[in-house]
Amino acid sequence: HACVMRRVLEMGLPTLPVGIRAICREEAELIAKQQIPVIWDRDIARDPDWIEKAIAKITTEKVFLTIDVDGIDPALIPGVGTPEPGGLSWHQTLGFLRRLFQTHQVIGCDVMELAPISDSVVSEFTTAKLIYKLIGYQFIA
Template identity: 70%
Template sequence: TTGIVEAYRQANPGESFTVVQVDAHGDLRHEYEGSIHNHACVMRRIVDMGLPTVQVGIRSICKEEADLIKEKQLPVFRAREIVVQPDWIDRAVASIKTEKVFLTIDLDGIDPTLIPGVGTPEPGGLNWYSLLSFIQRIFANHQVIGCDVMELAPITDSVVSEFTAAKLVYKLIGYQAIAQRWA
């Protein structure tokens, strides 16, 4: 995600866009296991670039990440809040203040009963239709300049994770085609 976002920034200097992340984890650590270029640091690098972010489905953060969220007043929609707040999609989409959006979906942001084959699973997460409703609203209200789907870790003798991830990518392409808002 970081490389794609940085490449887009370099190709389009001065252009404003928001990185919307669906994930179980904040990925806001300064460094993890001795590296600043680690899966647990991706959104920190995005924040360090000065780009606005919106995080959805978060259910695992450390103190360092919680402190950064508070300090920078980052919009975060935690999974436990999503479950009990039916207006979360309205609020999450309203928190996107730019026309253009880069959407990054870490598959562990989805409930692991739907996609168990991920690198760092967490209980809970978005259900299929909540995720699709959220994504559909983003495509309807913003120009999606790019997206990625991350962290598929296939399980031997099961294709459910791969199939569901492929179906998600199919939906993303379809929503972009319907929106007709090509970057």
């Protein structure tokens, strides 16, 4: 996931990472050097207006949406590639996505980093439900 987004940045395409809660030194340096706007998890938790502020940072009408499910609270989706404490709640996630579909033309979407846990389907179920919501937002936006 990180390597792909690095290539996107190298191609000069705008990005807006949302819900970021952990980065390595190299990523921090890249964010600072390229002045990449980031919506940090800690800021989301403190700012009730974060969705509108995030949407305002999206500079294109058409967007391709990449959802890295390890950006969501691991209490909701524990089966991920890189679990990290914190993360977007279900309602924060849906609120942002609903608003994104209302304000922009989402031309495509992928959902990444699901890593199923044996003897549990909660991660797969929640991720499938998220995709179901995305499809609905596409048609009602």
